[in-house]
Amino acid sequence: MIYVVGTGSGKIDGMTSEAFEILKSCDVIVGYKKYVDLVKDYFPDKVFITNGMRQELERCEQALKFAKEHNKTVALISSGDSGVYGMAGLMLEVAKDSNQEIKIIPGVTAANSAASILGAPLMNDYVVISLSDLMTDWEIIDKRLKAACEGDFVICIYNPASNHRPLNFKKACETLLKYKSPKTNCGYVRNIGRDGEEFEIMTLEKIKDCEKIDMLCTVIIGNSQSYVYDGKMITARGYDLGKNIQS
Helix, strand or coil: CEEEEECECCCHHHCCHHHHHHHHHCCEEEEEHHHHHHHHHHCCCCEEEEECCCCHHHHHHHHHHHHHCCCCCEEEEECECCCCCCCHHHHHHHCCCCCCCEEEECCCCHHHHHHHHHEECCCCCEEEEECCCCCCCHHHHHHHHHHHHHCCCEEEEECCCCCCCCCHHHHHHHHHCCCCCCCCEEEEEECCCCCCCEEEEEEHHHHCCCCCCCCCEEEEECCCCEEEECCEEEECCCCCCCHHHCC
16 A cells, blocks of 8 residues: 655644544655655654655656555655655556556645745635756746636645745745735745744745745735734635724
8 A cells, every 4th residue: 555645744743633643654755865864753653755845756657566566564754745746646646557556645735834924815716836846847837837827716826936946935025026016915934844944924025035945935925915914924714804904
């Protein structure tokens, strides 16, 4: 059996009880080293197989090998939810025609975790867009950003910037500013559920040049109904509470 497990955003108490029990019962845990390090101390009796960035295919192949050739129960882990920019889809593709049983175990996404820290910015329709152009052309990413603006969606941005693509987030904000007010409320959370967690709420024009935005951040761009009250970012759902509470 291979379980593809979403471990949440970082801290162990952010993991679902189902995910925790699966990791406790399996023989082998496979994953990106940084994510394995976050859970390793809680499961000292397991065999751990780790590798680095951009080695997702190798991880899936190793998981399949341990399950089929060594008859082990394997947990292939992803941070957040394994089916949201995680390992679930690739594992299912790699295991085609193998007759290997695979079960997907969901987790709390970075979008959900970041939203809870910032306030309640995802109270109405939203989209999730990754700015990583390793496997998606920037032209397509830019098109999706424009479409999200046209629909006035709240936009949750994953993988906003990295050492290899430091300007992607700024480029994305420049696109957004063509369609959204520069005063649009936004926020970022860095190191969700880990040491050094921090967040800030600011406007779109300010976040464009924020030097703290990197791969460790999740960014939420509000829609036209998003506002800030008492230090919390809120997207109005449409209840008739009176316009006097908005600022």
